[in-house]
Amino acid sequence: MPESRRLEIIAIAKKYDVLIVEDSPYREIRFEGKAQKTIYELDNSGQVILLGTFSKIFVPGFRIGWVIAHEKIVDKFVTAKQSTDLCTPTLNQKIAHKYIEKGYFDENLKGIIEQYHKKRDNMINAFKEYMPEGVKWTEPEGGLFLFLTLPENMDAEILFKKAIEKNVAFVLGSVFHCNGSGKNTMRINFSYMPMDKTTEGVKRLAEVIKEEM
Numbered sequence: 001m002p003e004s005r006r007l008e009i010i011a012i013a014k015k016y017d018v019l020i021v022e023d024s025p026y027r028e029i030r031f032e033g034k035a036q037k038t039i040y041e042l043d044n045s046g047q048v049i050l051l052g053t054f055s056k057i058f059v060p061g062f063r064i065g066w067v068i069a070h071e072k073i074v075d076k077f078v079t080a081k082q083s084t085d086l087c088t089p090t091l092n093q094k095i096a097h098k099y100i101e102k103g104y105f106d107e108n109l110k111g112i113i114e115q116y117h118k119k120r121d122n123m124i125n126a127f128k129e130y131m132p133e134g135v136k137w138t139e140p141e142g143g144l145f146l147f148l149t150l151p152e153n154m155d156a157e158i159l160f161k162k163a164i165e166k167n168v169a170f171v172l173g174s175v176f177h178c179n180g181s182g183k184n185t186m187r188i189n190f191s192y193m194p195m196d197k198t199t200e201g202v203k204r205l206a207e208v209i210k211e212e213m
């Protein structure tokens, strides 16, 4: 989302006096390009709550994340957290703390970025090789996913059922749209599977798309 759009969103939130939750779990995983300023950084009125997580950059199972927001809002988070499960496991927090303190975190992050960068390129190469004409995709500068767009008249939900039969899954792109559009889109993960399986998965998905075309 370009900075101009971010500023527009802040202006709307101010006009209607609503808070913005900026959920940013993939920010640290950047392969290339320049990071945008967060909406939190662009705002100067305490309107934005910025969320982060160690799930994608350390260990998912530790269930540790963070909230950066105005002091009054953070106080409310503390109360809410205490009334749900008292607190995030202290031992996990201490382990994460030591891990960062000893410099392992930065080293590991470099490794994650390097690996996911290769996996992104691998998936894009597979798309170039197998996808039929008319299918388009993003080449994200970071994160774990890319977005695929099929020709306008195609329905990703129909493809989903057929892809599942071939053991390939994706997330329907329509769930990332708020106005019923995006039926011809999919979100695809490139970070999880080993590269050879990704290539095979793309090949199978391309076959399903070609059949449907």
Ligand SMILES: Cc1ncc(COP(=O)(O)O)c(C=O)c1O
Binding pocket: 023, 024, 025, 052, 053, 054, 055, 060, 063, 064, 065
């Ligand atoms: C957009 C988004 N926000 C937040 C999270 C939550 O991460 P966690 O609850 O593991 O910290 C995820 C995890 O998949 C995510 O995709």
